[in-house]
Amino acid sequence: MEYANPGDVKEIMDLYEQVIEKVNKTSVRLGWNTDIYPSISFVNEAISNGEMCILREDGRIVVAAVLNREVNPEYDEIKWEINGPKERISTIHALAVLPDKQGDRVSYIMLKDIEDICRKRGDLAIHLDVIDTNIPAYKLYTRSGYKEIDCIKMYYEVVGTREFRMLEHVL
Numbered sequence: 546m547e548y549a550n551p552g553d554v555k556e557i558m559d560l561y562e563q564v565i566e567k568v569n570k571t572s573v574r575l576g577w578n579t580d581i582y583p584s585i586s587f588v589n590e591a592i593s594n595g596e597m598c599i600l601r602e603d604g605r606i607v608v609a610a611v612l613n614r615e616v617n618p619e620y621d622e623i624k625w626e627i628n629g630p631k632e633r634i635s636t637i638h639a640l641a642v643l644p645d646k647q648g649d650r651v652s653y654i655m656l657k658d659i660e661d662i663c664r665k666r667g668d669l670a671i672h673l674d675v676i677d678t679n680i681p682a683y684k685l686y687t688r689s690g691y692k693e694i695d696c697i698k699m700y701y702e703v704v705g706t707r708e709f710r711m712l713e714h715v716l
Contacts (some may be wrong), residue, residue, distance in 0.1 A: 546658035549588075549597040549609070556606045557588050557599065564641040574678045576704035583639045587611075598662075600655045602646070608655040610640035612662070619699045620672060623711050626694070627670035635663045637673045640682070647681075656689050663716055670715050674699065677708035686712050 549557060558579065565577050577583065591597035591611045600608040616636050627634060637659060642652050663671055675682045677696070687693065691712040700706045 546598055546600050546655060546662070548595055549592050549599045549606075551589075551592055553597075553599060553606060554585065554588055554592065557597065557609050558585055560606055560609055560643050561588075561639075561641055563644050567644045572678065573681065575676060576707070578703055582701070582703040583641075587639070598655070598659060600651055600658070602651065605643075607643045607646040607651050608641070610655060610659065611638040612636070612659055613638070616672065617674075617699055617701070619697055620674075620711075623672075623695050623697070625670070625672060625713050626692075626715055627713065633667060633669045635659075635668050635671050637671060652685050653689060656685070660714065660716060668716055670713055673712050674709040675712060676704065677710060683710060683712075686714075690714055 561577070561579055561583050565575070565579065568575050568577070579585070588597060594613065596611050596613040598610050598612050599606045612635055614631060614635060640652070640655070660671065673686070675686065691714040693710050694713050695711045696708055697711060698706050699709045
């Protein structure tokens with residue numbers, strides 16, 4: 546895993562577009578739309594903040610995700626095992642795998658690398674949310690040791706108010 550640079554923007558956006566195109570043909574119904582999320586401004590901001598993580602295989606980006614400490618206000622209402630301090634809890638956003646690499650375990654490699662980075666910087670936990678229809682992502686996280694803490698309604702601009710499973714991995 547490495548952090549993306551400005552030269553990676555086009556390839557990251559292509560990855561997200563391919564994922565959206567594939568997912569829109571399934572029951573997952575992420576609701577992602579690159580005009581809103583994950584948008585080019587979202588990707589550029591994540592890169593400039595040093596938060597856009599990518600995994601390359603044979604020279605091409607096969608997984609992308611954002612790792613930071615930004616969360617919706619609803620996260621504060623969850624009874625996490627680790628509630629803080631906030632500066633020692635990371636959050637994974639917009640994790641996506643190139644469609645032709647889905648099922649190849651690259652997402653597990655990416656998660657392991659992210660967890661290693663979080664441990665090295667002294668984080669106590671990783672928190673994240675998974676939209677209720679995204680069963681493949683839910684299985685990835687739970688098989689990787691993430692625990693479902695709650696299931697709540699939460700608002701995101703791109704999908705409106707939907708059910709989200711709130712997951713935690715204690716490091």
